[in-house]
Amino acid sequence: MTGHLEDPAISNPAAFAKNSYLQRIYARLPWAVFWALAAQGVLSITRFFSKMVVGGRFGSGEAGYGSEADLAYFDAAFGIMLLVLGLHEAFVTTPLTFFNHREKKTIEQKFAGRMLCLSLMFSVVALVVMVIVTWCQYAFFEIGHGFLFAMIALTVLLPFQAVKEFSRRWLLANLRVRESTVIEIGFAAIFLTLIGGLFYLAEINAATVFGITIIANFVCLIGWWIFFKKSFSLDFVGVEQQALDNFHYGKWIAGENLSSVAMMYFSQWFLFTMIGEKGAGVYSACLTIVFLANPFLLGVSSIFAPRVAQEFSQKGWKGMFPILLTYSAFVGFVLISFSGTLFFIGESLTTMAFGERYADYFAADGGGSNTVTFILSLAMPCFGLSFLLTCCILAADKPIYCFHAAAVGMIATIGVNFSFAEPSLMSAALSFVTGALATMIFRALVVLKLYRDDQKNGGIHPPNWHPTDQSASARHTDLSR
Numbered sequence: 001m002t003g004h005l006e007d008p009a010i011s012n013p014a015a016f017a018k019n020s021y022l023q024r025i026y027a028r029l030p031w032a033v034f035w036a037l038a039a040q041g042v043l044s045i046t047r048f049f050s051k052m053v054v055g056g057r058f059g060s061g062e063a064g065y066g067s068e069a070d071l072a073y074f075d076a077a078f079g080i081m082l083l084v085l086g087l088h089e090a091f092v093t094t095p096l097t098f099f100n101h102r103e104k105k106t107i108e109q110k111f112a113g114r115m116l117c118l119s120l121m122f123s124v125v126a127l128v129v130m131v132i133v134t135w136c137q138y139a140f141f142e143i144g145h146g147f148l149f150a151m152i153a154l155t156v157l158l159p160f161q162a163v164k165e166f167s168r169r170w171l172l173a174n175l176r177v178r179e180s181t182v183i184e185i186g187f188a189a190i191f192l193t194l195i196g197g198l199f200y201l202a203e204i205n206a207a208t209v210f211g212i213t214i215i216a217n218f219v220c221l222i223g224w225w226i227f228f229k230k231s232f233s234l235d236f237v238g239v240e241q242q243a244l245d246n247f248h249y250g251k252w253i254a255g256e257n258l259s260s261v262a263m264m265y266f267s268q269w270f271l272f273t274m275i276g277e278k279g280a281g282v283y284s285a286c287l288t289i290v291f292l293a294n295p296f297l298l299g300v301s302s303i304f305a306p307r308v309a310q311e312f313s314q315k316g317w318k319g320m321f322p323i324l325l326t327y328s329a330f331v332g333f334v335l336i337s338f339s340g341t342l343f344f345i346g347e348s349l350t351t352m353a354f355g356e357r358y359a360d361y362f363a364a365d366g367g368g369s370n371t372v373t374f375i376l377s378l379a380m381p382c383f384g385l386s387f388l389l390t391c392c393i394l395a396a397d398k399p400i401y402c403f404h405a406a407a408v409g410m411i412a413t414i415g416v417n418f419s420f421a422e423p424s425l426m427s428a429a430l431s432f433v434t435g436a437l438a439t440m441i442f443r444a445l446v447v448l449k450l451y452r453d454d455q456k457n458g459g460i461h462p463p464n465w466h467p468t469d470q471s472a473s474a475r476h477t478d479l480s481r
Contacts, residue, residue, distance in 0.1 A: 036172070039181040040298050046188045051075075051288050053195055054209055055281065055354045064202030068281030068357065073150040073206035075284040076272050079265030080133075081154055081161065084126050086257030088162045090250035091243075092119050093169040098249060100173040109233035112170065114242045116232055119166040121239075123159035130155040144277070146205065153210035160217040167224045179227075183220050190216040252399040259406035263413045263435045267428035274423040282361045283425050285354040286373040287432075289346065293338050293380045297387060300331060305391045312395040317454040320392060324447070327388055335381040339374070346373035375429040379436035386436070389443035393450070401446045409439030 052058070054074045059065025096115045134151045137143050164187075171180040194212035198204050268287075272280040304327050311319040342349070347370040351359040362370045386405075393401050413435030420427040 035177040035181045036302060037295075037298060039177075039184040041295060042181070042184050042188050044294055044298075046191060048288065048292075049192070050195065050209060051284070052353055053199070053204055054206060055285055056204075056357065057353065057355050058199065059204070062202075064204060065199070066204040068279075068285075068361070069146060069277035070205045070281070071284050072268075072272055072277040072279075072281035073147045074209065075265070075268055076147065076280065077150045077154045077206060077210070079261065079268060080151075081158055082261045082265070083258060084130070084158060085162060085165065086261050087254055088119070088122050088126070088165065090254035090257055091246045092122055092162075093166055094253055095246040095249050096166070096169055097173045099245070106233070109231060110235060110238070112231055113233040113235055114239050115170070116166065117234060117236060117239050118243055118246065119163055123162045126162065127155065127159050130158055146207075146277070149205075149207035150210060153207040153214070157210050157214045157217070160214055160221065164217045164221055167221060171224075171228075174231075183224060186223065187216050187220045190219055252403045255403040256399070256406040259403065259410040263406065263410040263439070264432075266410070266413050267417060267432050270417050270423060270431075271425065271428050278361065279365070279425060282358050283372065283428055285358050286346075286350055286370065286425070286429070287376055289350050289353060289373050290342070290376045290380060293335060293377075293384075296334060296338075297384060300327070300384075301387065301391075304388060308391050309395045312392075317396075317451045320395065321451055324388060324392055328385055331384040331388060332381055335384045338380060339377040342377040343374045346370065346377065349373070372425045372429045375426065376432060379433045382433070382436035382440040386440040386443050389440070389447050392447055393443065396450055398446070398450065401443070405439050405442040405446065408442045409435040412438035 051071060051074070054066045055068065055071040056066035059067075092115065100111070130151075134148075134155055137151060138148055168180050168183065171177070171183070191212060194215060195204075195209065198208050198212065268280055268284060271283050304323075308320050308323055311323055347359070347362075350370055350373050359370060362372075390402055390405075393399070413431050416431040416434045417423065417428065
């Protein structure tokens, strides 16, 4: 008579066994990875949609609904912001992950407080520098009002973006992946709501989109601070020494970040200067389509980076090298297939995402059809393989070689751009691919050298060896940032 009150999993042995089996499966699922990919997926979709809006996809060519020029302003300013955030990542957020250890609660709070102080101090310095840069652009260079207003908005945005990035990396460093995802979802919801308001008011341009990003970041930071402020003990004691430690650890990462961002965005800046905003905006649209491969790289990164770090710590290059070869074959096949797909549908996909005006540009000035998207996609296999090689180099604790590789790619990109007598979207795309290829080849040669040296030494780790923090390698995955 009381059977209806009993737990069926207890009263029924078969149901209990099945429930226990499902619980074991649930416990073994890599939920941290799922949440991290979900957060990055939300962020990637939001960025892609924002570029579509700024590029005028949902307008009919009238003012206030975005355009090719607005997209050029947006990406040119965004690249400048990434240069600054690359330094913040090298000297604040990556050391935050590396030096973060499980200690007594008070020690953890003081460490978190010191790192937050450094992030705030960096943000203030970056704000002052950006004010000076923007004023110099206005005073000494002939720049249009659209780009000037975008730079002013970016100057205000930069401190908020830096601290928000700190909040995200702090959550991840403390294994609060789900909370990080919730914040990213909240940011996306606020941002998309505000961008809908801009569309309603017909005020879509680079400056206003940066403006609503400030609001969304501010709201997210308020929420983050309310829930986690007890985890921080703000005290300037020890901040100076922490800054020195961070600089020593992050100096090569800083060089690599600056070189990588310069390689990624130089072609856009060059086009912006040499052929004008419209052409640079069309190039940005083509590059945005190519970066649709990012989710795949993010998925690979969540598995490959920790695995090679573990294999190297246990077996050295002998254990890591076969894994590198296996993943290289897989990643190369997928990304070459991606490029092959864009050979057939790259033009139509770009037109579908950004509008007929982008196809009309090629019809009028680009030789009749859009082959730029396909040419740019040839860089993706290089970036994918380069990322795998970077993980191996970092596992071997040789970050200086990552900086050298990024510098080689940057120099190659700049050199090829200047080698063309008449800059065009095609010359910019070829320069971009050349830079990616040069970076990959350099990293491959480094890995081969390290592997051969290891074989000569009998596969023995050098004295005082320790694996470099693999979380730093994650910065290579999101190519669009």
